[in-house]
Structures are given as structure tokens and as C-alpha cells.
Amino acid sequence: MKFPQCQQTSTLVGTRLYSFGGFTIIGASNEVWYLDLSSSFNISTPPWHSDVVMPVGYNFGTSCLSPIDISTVFLIGGRKLWLATSTTTDYYSNIISVSI
Numbered sequence: 001m002k003f004p005q006c007q008q009t010s011t012l013v014g015t016r017l018y019s020f021g022g023f024t025i026i027g028a029s030n031e032v033w034y035l036d037l038s039s040s041f042n043i044s045t046p047p048w049h050s051d052v053v054m055p056v057g058y059n060f061g062t063s064c065l066s067p068i069d070i071s072t073v074f075l076i077g078g079r080k081l082w083l084a085t086s087t088t089t090d091y092y093s094n095i096i097s098v099s100i
Contacts, residue, residue, distance in 0.1 A: 005029060007059035011073050012037075018100060019048075020075060021058030028057025028081035032098065052100055057081035066097075073098050 008022025008029070015038035022029045032052040041047055061078020075096040 009058075009061050009063040009075065009078070011063045011065050013065055013070060013073070013100060018073065020063055020073065020098065021054065021061075021078075023059045028059055028079070030054040030057045032100065034100075052098065054096075054098055056096070058096070071100055073100060 003024040003026065005019075005022035005024045008019045010017060010019050012018075013034075016034040016036055019033045019035075021031070030053050031050060032054060033048045033050050035046055035048055057080070058075055059079050059081075061075050063073050063075050066072040066074060075098060080096070
């Protein structure tokens with residue numbers, strides 16, 4: 001991860017722990033990071049990887065893995081920031097899907 005973050009949501013997919021969005025020193029994040037738990041690593045310098053980004057910044061929500069398609073994670077509730085317009089929308093019942 002480039003910056004420390006808070007308010008993200010995480011989901012375990014196989015041996016990868018995914019982190020979605022959150023809030024960093026530069027604002028709401030649209031980044032998706034994962035940590036591969038299949039091999040050991042130094043917890044002082046965890047080897048985070050990123051290969052997906054979301055079209056919106058996302059924080060304050062929760063997430064779950066689709067039971068049908070293990071490459072889709074649902075982001076539920078929370079706050080969404082449209083990066084193109086900097087418009088913030090609170091979503092307490094809407095669902096966003098992210099393909100990983």
C-alpha cells in the first residue's frame with residue numbers, strides 16, 4: 001500500500017486477503033490491494049499487491065465474497081466518492097460489485 005489507510009473493508013478470497021478502498025492522507029481511495037497468505041512474510045514489510053482499481057473511492061462499508069462466482073466481491077453500504085466529480089454519496093443499502 002502506498003499510504004497508511006483506515007475505513008477500508010477486507011475479504012478473504014482463497015489465500016488472498018483483499019482490501020478495498022478506505023481513506024488515506026490524500027482522501028477516499030479507489031485502490032484494491034491484496035496480501036497473499038499462502039507463504040510466510042515479514043509482518044513489518046508485508047508484500048501488498050495491486051492489480052485492480054475501482055471506478056469510485058469507497059469507505060465505511062462492508063464486503064462479502066459471492067458464493068456463486070469466487071471472483072466477485074460485493075461492497076455493501078458505506079460511502080462512495082465519484083472520483084471524476086468529487087461528489088460523495090452515502091449508500092446504506094446499495095451494493096457495488098468488484099471483479100477481482
